[in-house]
Every structure is written in C-alpha cells, then in structure tokens.
Amino acid sequence: MYLYITRRLAVAIPTILFIVLLNFCLTFFAPGDQAFAIAGENATPEYVEYVRKEYKLDAPFHEQLLAYMTNLAKGNLGFSFTYRQPVLDLILSRMPATVLLVIAGLLLGAAFGIATGAFSARFYPSRVDVGLNLISLVLFCLPIFWLGLVMVLIFSVFLNWTPAGGMHSLPIPEGFGRVLDLGYHMILPTITLMLHTFPTYFKLTRNSVIEALNEDYVVTARAIGLGEKVVFFRHCLRNALLPNLTVIGLTIGSVFSGALLTETVFSWPGVGSLMYDAVLQRDLPLVMGIFTISALCVVFFVLVTDLLYGFVDPRIRHD
C-alpha cells in the first residue's frame, strides 16, 4: 500500500514541474507585444517603453523563467498588471464563487446521471431506455454556452422567473435574504452545468450496470434467493460506481479553473471569468497564475482519486 502511495507521489512532482514550464512557455511565446497591450492603444512610445522596463518585459527568456520559478517556490505567483494586486490573492478571492457553482453543478449532474443511468439499465432494453439515451446524447452534443443562453432567454427574458446573470442583486440584500438571493441567482447556471455533466455519468453508469447485471455473481446471487433490490443496489451498483469515481476525480481538479463558458454567459464572478478577462487583456502574470493553480489542483485531485481508488477497489492495491 505504501509503495503504491509513494510511487504515485513520485510521478506527481515532475508532472507539476513540467506543467509549470509548459504554461510559462505558452504564455511567453504568445504572439503580440505585451507592453503595447498593457499601455493601451493611445500610449506614446515613451510610455510603452516605460511599461516594458517596469514589468521587465525585455529580459531574456531564461531570466524570466528563473525568476518565475523562484517566486513560485516561495508561494509568490506574481503581481497582476491590470488589477495591481498579487495574483494569488485575486485567484483565492474568486475561488469560492467558482467552487460553489461548479461543485453544485457537478454533484447534481453526477447524482442525477447515476440515478437515471441505473434506472435506465434496470429497464434495458426498453423504450424508456432508448428515450433516455437519446436525451443524453442530445445534451452531450449541445454546446454549454448555447444551452446557457437559451435558458436565460426562456427563464429570464420570457418567463421572468430567474435573474439573467450575476451572483447577487444590486444592492446586495442583508442577512438571510442574501443567502436566498444567492440561491436565486444560482438556479440557472447550476441547472445548465448539471445538464451538461449529466450525460457522461448517465452513460457510464448505464453501461457499467448493464455489464454488471450480466456477470456470473449476479446469477449466483439470484440463485441463492437474494431479493432483486439487494442484488441491484448492493452488488451491481456498487461495482458500477467505480468508473464514476474516476471521472468525478478527474473532473473535480478542473473545478478550480472554473467553468469559463458558464461563468461568461451568466456573468458569474469566479475564476473562469477572471481568466477570460486576463487573457483578453494580456495580463500574463494572472493568466500564468490561473493556469498553474488549475494544473496543481488537477494533479492533486487525480492523485487523491488514485489513492482513493486503491482504498475502494482491493484489486488495484496489489499493483
């Protein structure tokens, strides 16, 4: 067991280093003069040069890379050009909004997907199953921003049931009203995310359950006389949930980079819209900071999932 954990950790560290290097190269070599972007289109050549010097944009590649790596090791992700605040503080301040939204959407989508997938598999083959498959396929193919915009159109503009965007009304209500206001604003984006994540878990669960239902141990269990519900829930579903665990683990890491498209459509002030704004404005420290944090989160959660898997599935442990 310990060998398993150590091996996994050993792989994670070079992965992180490589990702940071890749991030840095990608943003460094992006076309466009950064000093121009920061100085703005009405700046004089003198001001552009001033910007270039102040942010050390003319230093050679290896110098900038070394400086970045050293700072990173100290926990300093740099200083945002546009916000004039430390990058780490900015990202952390936007995290709660993103985590709230994406976790809610992810959990609801997963729960709903698993329940429906199991239900569908139970009644395989049947018209209900075919119908659910079709719905799942359609939802999988719909782009999330289109889905979001259509939901806004129907539920906000035509029916006026929910707000069209944002995380809270202005002015922000006091006390418990604030919680309700938040919930009110969360309805549409969460449902959109839920509909978007649903198909994956649905299909995965459905296929795993159908496969599990055809296993020998199910025949044995029925032969012994166990009730259908015990066979289904305690034996089949448990095994079918394993692949879902992998997918959830892989997806949770990316929660922290925010659902960029959803946040943009719903004007949700999270990490995703922070990244969108930063890329448009060429705020390199902020862009690199967000990429690095996302990468770190993904690596961390994949690691955790690996370890959890080892716990949950004894077959993996003796690897």
Next chain:
Amino acid sequence: MTSNHWNEIKRRTMLKAISGGAIAMTAPGFLLPAKADSGSSLLVALSYAPKYFNPNYTFDGAHHYVNPNIFNKLITYYGEGSIGADLASSWEVSEDGLTYTFKLRDGVLWSDGEKFSSKDVLWTVNSLVEEKGFASEVLNGLEEITAPDDTTVVMKLSDRNSSFLDLLASDYSFVILPAHIYEGTDPRTNPANEKPIGTGPFVVTNFVAGDYIEMTANPNFFDGKPELEKLFFKFYPDTSAAVAEMRAGNVGYMTSTPSASAMRQLESVDGITVGTRNTPPPLMIWLGLNLRHPILSKLEVREALSYAIDREQINMLVYGGAHVPARTSYLSTSRAWNPDAIQPLYDVDKANQLLDEAGYPRDGNGTRFSIRYTGFNAGTGGAKEIGEVLRQQFADVGIDLQLEQYDFSIFADKILKQHDFDITWSAGPHGPDPQAFAAFVASDGRRNCMGYDNPKVDELFAEAKSSESDAKAVQKYQEIQAIIAEDLPRISILEWRRPVVYRSEYANFWWMEGFDQTPNDSYENVKKVES
C-alpha cells in the same frame, strides 16, 4: 423488512421533494420585492471592468465610462465634441497663445468634506509630470503651472499648441485628485485608488474589482444632487447576457453596442429604446494600404481600389445601414472638415480602366493579381464581414482578395511594428481634435502603418499646431485632407455612429437635447421617469 425500508425511502423522498418545491415556490416571493424596489437607481452594463479608479498614472480602457461620475477634469467634452466647463468655470488664452488662465469653480467640496482649491490642481499636474504617468502626455510642452489664488490656475506652454484645450478635455486626460489624500504617498498604490475621494456627482460606496461598482448620489455635488439615488456598474463579459438582463428589466443602460442582429431585435421590444449618439471620440473605419507593397505603391492602383469599393453596400450588408458611408478622410462632423477633399467613389468601370493602365491586365481566369486583407476582432466590430463584402467587390475588378482575421491584441505587433500586411482594417479615434489625424498620416504617426511619408503633410500639421487662430489652423487641416484624398495612403470606409440601447423608463442622458451641457458619460442628470 426490505419492502418496508423501500417504502420508507419513497416516503422520505416524496416529503423532501414536496417541501423543497414549496420553498422554491416561495423564494421568488421573498426576492421579487427586492427587484421591484429599484426605486431611483440605475444599473449600467459594462463590457470592460475597471480595476481601480485612478486614471492618471496607468492606462485602463474602462475608466472613462465610470470616472466622470466620481471625478472631474478641468474642462471636458460635452455632447458631440464641444469643449465645456468642468472644474474650471471659464478660461482665457493669452495673445501669444502661451498662457492659459483657468478660473476654478468656487465652493466645491471633496466627498470627504474638504474644500477643493487650486492647490489640488497644482498637485495633480506636478505629480503627473514627475511620475511620468500615462495622462502626462497631454501636458507635453507645459513649462510651468502656478496658482496665484485659490480659484485660479495658470499654465504656461513653451510653444503654441492649438490642440491644448482638446487634449485637456479628452477621455485620456487627467482628472483632478485631492492633494490632501495623495500628497506624500505613492499615488499608484494609495488606497484611495479603490475608495476614491472625488468632486463628482456620485460617491463609490462599494467596489469589487472586475465585478461591480456601487455608487451613491453626492448631496454636495457642485451642480446639485443627482436625481438618481444609486448608480450601479456591473461587468458583463458577454454582451448577450447584458442584453438579456436589459430585456428582463434589470439593466438600464449598456455602454457597449450589441451586435447588429441583436439591435434589430431590440428595436421591436417594448420598454427598450434604441438610438444613436455621436459623442467623442468620433470613430472611422478605414483601410490602411501598405505602401511598401510593390503593387500598392502605385497611385493608380490605390485609386482603383477606392473606385472599386461600394461603401453604401458595406454599410447596408454589414451594419444594416446603421452608419454613414465616408467620403473624406476626416469625419463630416469634424470642425476642420473639408467637404471637397473627396476620395474616389464607387465606379467599377473607372477602377477597371485604371488597373489596366497601371499594367495589371486580367489573365485567363479574369484575375489581375492577388492581395491580402487583414481584419481584427475589436470593439468596433464587423471587420471580418467587411472583408467578405470587399472580396465580392474586388472580384468585380479582377482582384483576388485573400482574407485573414486575427484577435485585436496582436494588431500593434503585426501591423504597427512588423508591417506584415497588404490591406489592413483599422479604426480608432479621429478627433475631436483635428490634430489627432496626425497619428495616421504624419511620418512619425503612431498609427501610420502604411509607411506614408510626406514632408508637406508633416509641415502642415506643425503649422496647424502653432497657428495663431482657429481659422488659420482649420485652413491647414483642410489642405492636409486635400493632399490625403489625392495620395490615398488610406481609404475611409464608414463614419461610425454609435448605436445606443437603454430602457425607456430612463431619461436625460448626456447626449440628449437639453442635457448636453454635462460631461459625457456622467449620469448626473439621468432620472427614472414613471412610464
């Protein structure tokens, strides 16, 4: 036992669902009053989020939408580009054009109660020059600034500059900051940059950088307390989300322009008004011709291109007729406009003839030569679509137009630095200061991507700048326009009219008749009328 358990689960799930549903149904009840209680407030949708409030030292493209409500400049632009009083109630220029005397308003208070005086102006200007802040550019040529008394400021220039007042009034000029807050501190990191103290009609009460700003009416504002009690600015990264919010009744005004198709839809929506405003800076869409290119270096070819373009068609197809086809290099609204300096207008036969004469006959396929068009995704939209229409129009005269489209962030590098283009889309402010055009055609012009170098034009700009009178300056600018219309380093396509969208229950915006004596982008007169 198993079946009882199962029933129990079913019963509990049912109860949860019912109670959840019940709460969900009452939730709107809790919140709808909050929404309807907008009272005298306005929510403005921004497409670009300001991150802090001090525009003097660093550039931030969103500042001029928000700052006129918190701060004031000395003078500013009203309506369509006339220079009007802000903190300076009147001003005088000496005979030799070197001394500008500004009389400041009396009795103005900062939002923290302190009195405003000339020392604030003095400090702001000196600090700006010292720190080489972004806005110090407008003060090029300033020799000295003095404050003989509390309500007078005198600026001395080293040379005549007929554009000085325009520079002070522009969107990119400096605002007056409170000396008593900033003196002795580093102005770039002073916390007042996030919680500003200003002289404007509103005071910032809440601010989350990159998300929203909440402002309350300033009861001590020198022009009277604003009608609106609260003013909100919210950042919407996606314009369609802002449009949806406007239709739902939450957003009252949008600073950006929705797409042409969205505009068409909005025109027929109850409760929303669509109009146009011509507030500065005036924008023009034009094509830059790379004079370094062997084919484009020939004047006949450039003339032919101008003859081949049907600007009216571009206006109709791409923008639904929202803008005005341009005939001259300056906008027709410019105070130095030369109505006779017209560029070659649509005439396909003339275009074909010129291209033949230039030595570019058609080959077997009917093509004379191939050339690139580079478009950019920018705030002034439609570059890609313009390219597509041009492709058709140029095909009529035998030119094969290759289209490429990029993100605006590489414009500066690709076009201005590397000159990697044949024909490029471009836009940008064309005034109100007539000297602003020098950026495009002066040999050292910042946006002169074409490589145009005409000493006569440079001379005329310099003479206009040091002209003794406005009339003489206008004469020089008109000469420049005549030369450009002949040399054709650039071809003007459209004069941009800014469509504007707002909810009908709001009135008295700054571009409207009767209210255009207020600074642009200031909501001091806006009020909510009962519909």
